[in-house]
Amino acid sequence: MSVTESGSALDPEALAWQEQVPGGAHWSGVLRRGTTLRITDQQGGANVSTLFFNQEEKLERYNMADTLKAQHTAYLTKGYVCYSDMGRVMCSVTDDSCGWHDTICGVSNARMVTEKYGEARYQEHRNQYHRNGFDSLVNELGKYGLGRRDVMPTANFFSKVTVDESGAMVFQPGNSEAGDYVELRFEMNTLVVLTTCQHPLDPDPQYRPRDILLSAWHSGPAGADDLCRNRCPENQRGFHNTEVMFR
Amino acid sequence: MTQTLVTSSLDPEAAAFSEVVPAGEPWMKVVKQGQVFRILDLEGNQAVDTLFYNANDYEERYSANDTIRAQGNIYLTAGTQLLSNEGNAMLTIVADTCGRHDTLGGACSAESNTVRYALDKRHMHSCRDSFLLALAEWDNGMTKRDLSSNINFFMNVPVTPQGELTFADGISAAGRYVEMRAEMDVLVLISNCPQLNNPCNAYNPTPVQLLIWDAQ
Numbered sequence: 001m002s003v004t005e006s007g008s009a010l011d012p013e014a015l016a017w018q019e020q021v022p023g024g025a026h027w028s029g030v031l032r033r034g035t036t037l038r039i040t041d042q043q044g045g046a047n048v049s050t051l052f053f054n055q056e057e058k059l060e061r062y063n064m065a066d067t068l069k070a071q072h073t074a075y076l077t078k079g080y081v082c083y084s085d086m087g088r089v090m091c092s093v094t095d096d097s098c099g100w101h102d103t104i105c106g107v108s109n110a111r112m113v114t115e116k117y118g119e120a121r122y123q124e125h126r127n128q129y130h131r132n133g134f135d136s137l138v139n140e141l142g143k144y145g146l147g148r149r150d151v152m153p154t155a156n157f158f159s160k161v162t163v164d165e166s167g168a169m170v171f172q173p174g175n176s177e178a179g180d181y182v183e184l185r186f187e188m189n190t191l192v193v194l195t196t197c198q199h200p201l202d203p204d205p206q207y208r209p210r211d212i213l214l215s216a217w218h219s220g221p222a223g224a225d226d227l228c229r230n231r232c233p234e235n236q237r238g239f240h241n242t243e244v245m246f247r
Numbered sequence: 248m249t250q251t252l253v254t255s256s257l258d259p260e261a262a263a264f265s266e267v268v269p270a271g272e273p274w275m276k277v278v279k280q281g282q283v284f285r286i287l288d289l290e291g292n293q294a295v296d297t298l299f300y301n302a303n304d305y306e307e308r309y310s311a312n313d314t315i316r317a318q319g320n321i322y323l324t325a326g327t328q329l330l331s332n333e334g335n336a337m338l339t340i341v342a343d344t345c346g347r348h349d350t351l352g353g354a355c356s357a358e359s360n361t362v363r364y365a366l367d368k369r370h371m372h373s374c375r376d377s378f379l380l381a382l383a384e385w386d387n388g389m390t391k392r393d394l395s396s397n398i399n400f401f402m403n404v405p406v407t408p409q410g411e412l413t414f415a416d417g418i419s420a421a422g423r424y425v426e427m428r429a430e431m432d433v434l435v436l437i438s439n440c441p442q443l444n445n446p447c448n449a450y451n452p453t454p455v456q457l458l459i460w461d462a463q
Contacts, residue, residue: 059391065353070362072413074351074406085375085394087358100410104321104351106312109334134332148306149392151332163406167322169315200316238362 010038016216023209026136026195028143030055031186033246036094036219039212041158044178046210047199048157049107049133051141051150052082052090055189058146060086064103064153070234074163076101076155081187081228081235088242089235090190092228094219095183098176102156105169107133108200117207130207136195144191157182159199171201185228187221187242253325255342255426257283257460264459270452271372273381274437277302278429281462283341285426286437288401290453292417294440295400296354296374298393299329299337302432305389307331311350311396321406323348323398329427332395337433342426345419349404351412354378354397355442364444374438381436399440400425402447417447 010018016035021027023046031037032055039048054060063085071080078096081089093101113132120130137151160175198209222229222239229239259265263282267289268274278284286295301307310332315321317330325343328336353359356375360368375394382389401419406412439455442448 063353063359065351065396066356066359066362068412069352069359072411074412075410083359083362085356085358087356087360087362104312104406105316106310109313109332111334148332149395153312153396162408162410163321164408167320167406169319169321234362237366240366241358241361 010215014217016218018213018215020211020213021196022211023196024131026140027214028140028191028193030189031192031216032189033186034218034221035216036183036185037192038181038183038215039157040179040181040215041176041210042178042213043210044176044180045204046158046176046196046212047202048194048196048212049137049154050157050192050194051137051152051154052084053191053193054084055191058144058191060084061150061152062090062155068103070238071232075103079227079231081238082155083238087238088245089187089238091184091186092222092226093182094185094228095181098158098180098182100160100175101182102159102161102199103153105156105159105161105200106153107137107195108197109134112200120207131197133195133197133200136197137193140193140195156199159202161201169201171199171203173203185219185222187239188245251325252344252346253342254344255285255424257285257426259458261460262458263461265456267454267456268437268439269454270439271377272439273377274439274457275381275385276435278433278435278459280429280432283426283428283460284338284435285424285458286400287422287424287456287458288345288419289421289456291421291423292401292419292448293453293455294402294442294448295455296438296440297398297400298378298395298436300393300434300436301331301337302434305393305434307333307335308393308395309337309398315350321351323350329398336430338427338429340425340427342424345401345423345425347403347418348425349399349402350396351406352399352402352404352414354438355440360444368444371443374440374442377438378436414445414447
């Protein structure tokens, strides 16, 4: 059994590592070229707001607009890739059981979380205290000498927001169920920074961020016949731009 | 497509500041709280790529995500409050004779042009090159790190209900303008788009006029 087959169960023997991240927490780590990361929504309704940075040159980072423009899409799913602001493919969405990941809504902030869920400080609530997306990302970014200036528009895995003909944005509940997952294959050495705080448009009135499971294994980078590479001529050029760094 | 067109009663002759910015050039200036800032599309279908910063704390800056989320709509027009990454109102669009402005499409760069058009397009002039030059000349510590989400005034970039991002023909025309009141002191960084690959302006970048009126 291979862990890289679509929809397959994970083979514990092939895993490089696995780690659970509770709801409302933040996490970071380096995923090297040729590694695949599966993010699993353990309870259903998770939201994972994620930023990507070139590990060696952190001024190069995930760029929402370039990702959307190159692929003429406003969301991510299997077959799409995440572009840096330097015209390179950082990672590819190689598998996806839920079909839609938001790219345009960003993260919550302290004011919004207090207004929506009420104040819940650490002093009274211990680790059940309320955290927000922006501060969570700043917290994790600070560990690499990065900060507020580096909080760019995020990819929000597992959340679905559609746009109607008039431009109105609609959050779609029930997009992700317990056990749903998305797989990212890294095409360059990438610092991943994420928070599991609730999506800013999640209509749930309860502060109830969900747990996720991270599972990583060596997959090798994209081959010549890769689905994401050959999705469009833009992606072929994006992969070219990444690969010249590793020749 | 419904549009809310709102004209302005301000007299260009009474403006405290007026400057024509040629196609392809950057522009950077502080607009003070209460002042009204107008971008005038002189010849039509320009794309005016614009970033805003809190002039007293540039780590607070315009956020496309916060802005579209707060108003529940991806298009900017009269009545839209332009919000910062901290959720504060930076400017309010008070007049708009174009009707729709994009904030998802971002700014062109040498590198993204290799992806979108062809590898050999890298050496053409681009917005993000203009931004970098303006930041270097501004010389207050701002760098590429400060290039975040921007507004493309006069650009039409629809998202379909199926999630496709499309580039539609421009809906601006000669003489149309957008006008906004500064709710805080804002540092404005513009690249008057020199894009020569995008058919939206018929491959013909043109000048814009920028006007500022003092608080009434």
